[in-house]
Amino acid sequence: MSDQITIAIDAMGGDHAPSVPVEGAVLAARNTQTKILLVGDQGPVETELEKHDTEGLPISVIGSEGKIEDSEAPALALRQKPRSSVLVATGLVKAGIADAIISMGSTGGTMAAAVVLLGTIKGIERPAIGGPIVGSAPNQTIVDLGSNIDCKPSQLLGFGILGSVFSKVLLKINDPKIGVLSVGSEQNKGNSLTKEASTLFSKSGLNFIGNVEGNDLAKGTADVVVCDGFVGNVLLKLVEGIGTELGLQLQSALLNKMPLEDIRGIVQELHSKNNVVDSRGGGPVFGVDGVSIVGHGSASPGTFERAVRLAKMCVETKLIEEMNEQVPRIMELIAD
Amino acid sequence: MSDQITIAIDAMGGDHAPSVPVEGAVLAARNTQTKILLVGDQGPVETELEKHDTEGLPISVIGSEGKIEDSEAPALALRQKPRSSVLVATGLVKAGIADAIISMGSTGGTMAAAVVLLGTIKGIERPAIGGPIVGSAPNQTIVDLGSNIDCKPSQLLGFGILGSVFSKVLLKINDPKIGVLSVGSEQNKGNSLTKEASTLFSKSGLNFIGNVEGNDLAKGTADVVVCDGFVGNVLLKLVEGIGTELGLQLQSALLNKMPLEDIRGIVQELHSKNNVVDSRGGGPVFGVDGVSIVGHGSASPGTFERAVRLAKMCVETKLIEEMNEQVPRIMELIAD
Numbered sequence: 296m297s298d299q300i301t302i303a304i305d306a307m308g309g310d311h312a313p314s315v316p317v318e319g320a321v322l323a324a325r326n327t328q329t330k331i332l333l334v335g336d337q338g339p340v341e342t343e344l345e346k347h348d349t350e351g352l353p354i355s356v357i358g359s360e361g362k363i364e365d366s367e368a369p370a371l372a373l374r375q376k377p378r379s380s381v382l383v384a385t386g387l388v389k390a391g392i393a394d395a396i397i398s399m400g401s402t403g404g405t406m407a408a409a410v411v412l413l414g415t416i417k418g419i420e421r422p423a424i425g426g427p428i429v430g431s432a433p434n435q436t437i438v439d440l441g442s443n444i445d446c447k448p449s450q451l452l453g454f455g456i457l458g459s460v461f462s463k464v465l466l467k468i469n470d471p472k473i474g475v476l477s478v479g480s481e482q483n484k485g486n487s488l489t490k491e492a493s494t495l496f497s498k499s500g501l502n503f504i505g506n507v508e509g510n511d512l513a514k515g516t517a518d519v520v521v522c523d524g525f526v527g528n529v530l531l532k533l534v535e536g537i538g539t540e541l542g543l544q545l546q547s548a549l550l551n552k553m554p555l556e557d558i559r560g561i562v563q564e565l566h567s568k569n570n571v572v573d574s575r576g577g578g579p580v581f582g583v584d585g586v587s588i589v590g591h592g593s594a595s596p597g598t599f600e601r602a603v604r605l606a607k608m609c610v611e612t613k614l615i616e617e618m619n620e621q622v623p624r625i626m627e628l629i630a631d
Numbered sequence: 632m633s634d635q636i637t638i639a640i641d642a643m644g645g646d647h648a649p650s651v652p653v654e655g656a657v658l659a660a661r662n663t664q665t666k667i668l669l670v671g672d673q674g675p676v677e678t679e680l681e682k683h684d685t686e687g688l689p690i691s692v693i694g695s696e697g698k699i700e701d702s703e704a705p706a707l708a709l710r711q712k713p714r715s716s717v718l719v720a721t722g723l724v725k726a727g728i729a730d731a732i733i734s735m736g737s738t739g740g741t742m743a744a745a746v747v748l749l750g751t752i753k754g755i756e757r758p759a760i761g762g763p764i765v766g767s768a769p770n771q772t773i774v775d776l777g778s779n780i781d782c783k784p785s786q787l788l789g790f791g792i793l794g795s796v797f798s799k800v801l802l803k804i805n806d807p808k809i810g811v812l813s814v815g816s817e818q819n820k821g822n823s824l825t826k827e828a829s830t831l832f833s834k835s836g837l838n839f840i841g842n843v844e845g846n847d848l849a850k851g852t853a854d855v856v857v858c859d860g861f862v863g864n865v866l867l868k869l870v871e872g873i874g875t876e877l878g879l880q881l882q883s884a885l886l887n888k889m890p891l892e893d894i895r896g897i898v899q900e901l902h903s904k905n906n907v908v909d910s911r912g913g914g915p916v917f918g919v920d921g922v923s924i925v926g927h928g929s930a931s932p933g934t935f936e937r938a939v940r941l942a943k944m945c946v947e948t949k950l951i952e953e954m955n956e957q958v959p960r961i962m963e964l965i966a967d
Contacts, residue, residue, distance in 0.1 A: 431880070478860070509870070510875075530866070533870075535846055536846030536847070536848060536849030537873060540766075544904065545881065561888070565877075
């Protein structure tokens with residue numbers, strides 16, 4: 296592998312594949328000083344690529360067969376489609392040919408491919424998805440956002456360690472504050488899961504600030520917030536839904552009060568400020584032993600470019616190495 | 632008891648008691664054709680009442696001693712303060728002297744007083760709090776919003792029946808659609824609680840539409856949404872928090888684009904539209920055998936007037952009688 300960082304992009308993943316992933320790959324190859332491997336059905340991907348001026352750009356196409364659909368059960372699909380784009384792309388990381396993989400396709404499929412091919416970090420049983428969801432707290436990492444529905448307290452501890460490393464290494468937050476999402480700030484408030492997780496965190500040596508509540512998510516009280524994937528997923532989708540509805544309300548409230556163009560500008564400004572998932576390009580799968588970035592199927596070419604920048608940062612900052620060091624260390628500390 | 636509906640108001644409950652509850656009681660007595668019993672420390676309440684022109688208004692003061700604070704454990708506080716305002720006020724309903732009780736004080740204290748003095752509806756073990764939380768779905772009743780942290784599936788069924796009766800009787804929604812809040816629309820998505828609750832709902836004869844997701848809360852897909860009180864409370868506080876932050880963002884986005892007065896008007900308009908808890912005045916304690924209305928401590932005098940109108944409607948529409956009929960009937964159906 297050359298000094299240049301190499302990123303494998305799942306060209307079949309996302310709502311408008313392969314055209315959007317291919318356009319995103321071209322943008323990224325042009326602007327991010329990385330080498331891009333586009334993994335997908337060879338014919339269609341090359342046809343898309345020919346629509347762009349790629350002269351001198353470090354892009355190659357790697358052929359694969361088919362894709363994992365959102366509607367498929369990930370584990371079964373992996374077995375049935377061993378040559379599917381996300382498996383081939385993740386395999387390139389496993390083989391040391393690529394440094395990271397990006398997919399805007401099935402989140403479950405991308406995570407399952409990462410678990411099977413890259414393995415999990417020691418001390419982590421199953422990976423999680425994390426990131427910011429509220430525009431007013433764009434550097435707050437919330438884990439898990441939907442992968443682990445019924446959780447054990449030790450899983451919440453794992454989310455907190457992974458989130459804390461991400462927050463420190465990637466977001467440059469010194470000694471990140473970790474909170475457990477609950478229903479009251481007092482230690483005795485919460486369900487059995489959050490109370491037991493709090494006990495673990497208080498022994499972890501991490502900068503644990505106790506319980507945080509729903510309103511703290513908007514204020515960004517903690518840098519890292521842990522919750523089970525059921526709660527996280529409901530929150531993620533609620534915030535998206537509220538954003539859409541408030542955008543419509545705002546438009547109608549401003550109507551006839553200023554020029555249409557200004558209204559559009561303001562609504563757009565607030566939308567971008569609050570669509571924090573898109574502004575980062577996606578998020579890493581937390582807990583797997585390699586850089587695997589997942590994003591929303593509605594990703595634009597610009598989203599892919601941002602995802603490549605994120606992947607590159609994960610590699611350069613040695614995010615995975617740091618996670619591999621911190622998780623087992625703290626898990627052992629707790630076990631004592 | 633005369634034909635006129637009589638409402639007991641906890642004059643000691645709320646952030647600015649007794650002044651705000653007293654002013655609210657005066658408003659309500661003037662505008663809602665109800666008789667008001669103001670329950671609180673006699674001296675301070677009468678002093679407040681003298682500041683208003685109450686000539687000919689149907690308001691009486693009933694003396695009580697002290698109040699239950701938010702910081703107190705409700706069950707213990709009830710034993711320690713048997714003459715506290717919320718207990719005396721709820722006792723008036725128990726004795727048939729008042730038709731309903733309203734308190735903006737400790738929610739836990741109000742609920743505990745209702746359980747102890749009025750009892751629960753047959754089939755309901757513990758009461759719940761429900762109501763709309765998202766401005767774009769102002770007639771969507773979400774239960775539970777924070778009273779029952781660790782729930783059994785049968786409790787979620789109870790929330791659904793109570794919410795459905797409220798929705799039909801009070802909000803005049805014919806055959807209300809009931810959804811279980813979960814992480815995917817398919818029946819197999821969710822945690823063990825929601826999956827088992829779904830099985831119960833599908834046997835209930837209610838208009839059960841299956842799972843709803845976070846974004847459905849903003850769209851108002853279901854008329855009644857059930858969730859455990861942990862999830863409901865996190866959602867409630869998140870929506871409040873986001874509203875505050877977006878209000879600030881909007882103000883700064885509009886700055887220098889229109890006159891300050893117009894900005895204030897728009898922010899105020901959107902705030903009122905989305906502060907759905909205040910616009911209804913509060914919500915009934917779901918599951919107790921009598922009308923007990925709780926609201927936010929920040930209630931204004933106008934909030935009290937709206938709460939009195941709500942209480943009056945609950946009495947007039949025979950909400951509790953209908954709950955007493957439906958809950959045991961459906962619970963028996965499920966048990967078969």
